[in-house]
Amino acid sequence: MEQGTFLVKAGLAEMLKGGVIMDVTTPEQAKIAEEAGACAVMALERVPADIRAAGGVARMADPTIVEKIMGAVTIPVMAKARIGHFVEARILESLGVDYIDESEVLTPADDKFHINKNEFKVPFVCGAKNLGEALRRIGEGAAMIRTKGEPGTGNVVEAVKHIRMVMGEIRVLASLPDDEVAAFAKNIAAPLELVKETKKLGRLPVVNFAAGGIATPADAALMMQLGCDGIFVGSGIFKSGDPAKRAKAIVAATTYYNDPKVLAEVSKDLGEAMVGIEISNIPANERMQERGW
Amino acid sequence: MRIGVLALQGAFREHRLMLEGCGVEVTEVRKAVDVDGVDGLVIPGGESTTIGKMLVDWGLMDKIKSRATEGMAIYGTCAGMILLAKEIVGSQQPRLGLLDVSVRRNAFGRQRESFEADLYVPEFGEQPLRAVFIRAPYIESAGAAVKVLAAVDGHIVIARQGKILVTAFHPELTQDDRIHRYFIDMVKDSA
Numbered sequence: 001m002e003q004g005t006f007l008v009k010a011g012l013a014e015m016l017k018g019g020v021i022m023d024v025t026t027p028e029q030a031k032i033a034e035e036a037g038a039c040a041v042m043a044l045e046r047v048p049a050d051i052r053a054a055g056g057v058a059r060m061a062d063p064t065i066v067e068k069i070m071g072a073v074t075i076p077v078m079a080k081a082r083i084g085h086f087v088e089a090r091i092l093e094s095l096g097v098d099y100i101d102e103s104e105v106l107t108p109a110d111d112k113f114h115i116n117k118n119e120f121k122v123p124f125v126c127g128a129k130n131l132g133e134a135l136r137r138i139g140e141g142a143a144m145i146r147t148k149g150e151p152g153t154g155n156v157v158e159a160v161k162h163i164r165m166v167m168g169e170i171r172v173l174a175s176l177p178d179d180e181v182a183a184f185a186k187n188i189a190a191p192l193e194l195v196k197e198t199k200k201l202g203r204l205p206v207v208n209f210a211a212g213g214i215a216t217p218a219d220a221a222l223m224m225q226l227g228c229d230g231i232f233v234g235s236g237i238f239k240s241g242d243p244a245k246r247a248k249a250i251v252a253a254t255t256y257y258n259d260p261k262v263l264a265e266v267s268k269d270l271g272e273a274m275v276g277i278e279i280s281n282i283p284a285n286e287r288m289q290e291r292g293w
Numbered sequence: 294m295r296i297g298v299l300a301l302q303g304a305f306r307e308h309r310l311m312l313e314g315c316g317v318e319v320t321e322v323r324k325a326v327d328v329d330g331v332d333g334l335v336i337p338g339g340e341s342t343t344i345g346k347m348l349v350d351w352g353l354m355d356k357i358k359s360r361a362t363e364g365m366a367i368y369g370t371c372a373g374m375i376l377l378a379k380e381i382v383g384s385q386q387p388r389l390g391l392l393d394v395s396v397r398r399n400a401f402g403r404q405r406e407s408f409e410a411d412l413y414v415p416e417f418g419e420q421p422l423r424a425v426f427i428r429a430p431y432i433e434s435a436g437a438a439v440k441v442l443a444a445v446d447g448h449i450v451i452a453r454q455g456k457i458l459v460t461a462f463h464p465e466l467t468q469d470d471r472i473h474r475y476f477i478d479m480v481k482d483s484a
Contacts (some may be wrong), residue, residue, distance in 0.1 A: 001408050001409070001410040002406070002408060002409050002410070003405070003406065003407065003408045005409055007409060007425055007466060008407045008408060008409055008425060008426075008427060009331055011407075011425055011427045011463060011466050012407065012428065013429050014303075014304045014305075014307060014338075014466065015303055015304055015338045015339050015340070015371070015372070015427055015428075016301070016339075016340070017301070017302070017303060017304060017306070017339075018301070018302040018305070018339070019302045019339065019340060019343055037342070037343045037346045037347065038340075038343070039302055039303075039339065039340040039343045040340070053337070072344065074339075074384070074398060074399065075340055075342060076404065076428065077341075078401075093405070096405060097404075097455045098403055098404035098405075099404065121405050122404065122405055125406065142414075167298060201419060237441075251343070251347075252350075254302075255300075255301050255302060255323065255347065256323065
């Protein structure tokens with residue numbers, strides 16, 4: 001019997017596919033998410049929109065909050081550690097969380113190196129804006145990838161940019177003759193073996209979710225149609241007018257992403273969406289997607 | 294012959310690929326009408342509470358139950374096993390209830406307790422099955438009509454009752470298609 005193998009880590013991500021993972025900050029929100037059909041929750045002290053508004057240094061959540069949320073629901077619970085902060089990750093692992101998000105939403109703890117995720121029994125998900133970044137994270141042991149988007153904005157444009165980039169690069173790679181693959185790997189600064197595997201599969205070697213700006217059922221369906229395997233919704237649910245109804249609508253939209261009639265039906269009367277932010281109004285040094293190396 | 298894979302949420306792609314690899318035509322099932330055209334149904338791993346709610350909301354629950362009573366074969370892995378069980382320990386969540394067993398969710402623990410292991414199952418030959426258990430359930434108790442095919446530490450992880458087959462683990466995450474071929478034979482027998 002073997003625990004913590006890559007198959008077991010990446011396998012949980014396979015089980016989350018076609019589902020919605022929702023940010024929650026209290027046990028009550030976690031129950032609303034579970035009741036709405038979330039396939040997992042992300043336990044946080046503050047949602048990204050509030051982290052962005054508060055400024056300063058954002059860190060791992062208080063373990064009390066994480067444990068209360070773990071106690072409130074039966075679905076998987078994820079939590080965020082700072083980029084490179086392997087001690088926060090060890091703490092979350094000891095709490096028994098089901099997945100760790102080494103996340104650019106929190107303030108990075110290391111300006112050069114990410115966590116060596118291969119050394120952990122708990123699986124990790126990491127953000128990526130392009131294929132090179134995704135494969136570097138997988139090389140470090142990430143068992144799941146998500147787009148970075150621009151968290152806490154309610155603006156899907158950056159997440160679209162990132163999934164189009166990754167899918168476009170994979171299409172280029174798939175069309176290359178084998179003798180050009182090593183140079184391609186060098187250009188995107190990714191491990192050659194993972195580049196070869198991606199070429200063979202015609203997709204990333206692990207599950208790839210959308211994150212960073214999804215606020216409506218239509219946003220979720222758009223990201224699914226562009227090739228994502230599932231959806232993270234951060235601030236988009238509990239910063240909206242009717243979280244329970246919106247959560248359920250986004251769950252339906254993620255399954256029926258190719259069915260405009262269903263999408264129209266579930267998009268009705270959802271109340272106020274979260275207030276969005278235009279990306280060009282965010283100063284370059286405050287863009288979370290630039291964090292990660 | 295055509296086999297449906299319930300595609301509401303979870304690892305339906307892996308089941309589709311494995312069945313297609315066995316030379317079977319596969320349909321992804323998302324709406325009640327999709328159930329009409331299939332000879333057998335696979336309910337994949339995923340989140341059982343999510344899939345159960347959607348089965349109710351989208352009119353699939355009654356449809357699948359009525360096809361099952363007509364003799365349609367069903368194979369459930371992990372969440373699929375939970376959804377097929379009559380009893381789910383400590384839970385009122387929606388279920389098909391077609392298999393006379395009591396199932397415990399997340400029975401081996403959380404993700405850090407997830408594991409892979411070799412299972413020796415006479416029904417599937419001498420070579421062991423590489424079984425991948427992910428926040429897996431097990432069957433705590435089973436009725437007389439249920440045939441137990443394998444157990445781990447005394448906990449039932451493969452069972453069959455008539456046209457219903459369940460595994461607590463995920464053969465679709467490996468390259469070993471013996472359980473899928475066994476299920477395909479069950480579908481052939483019921484046709």
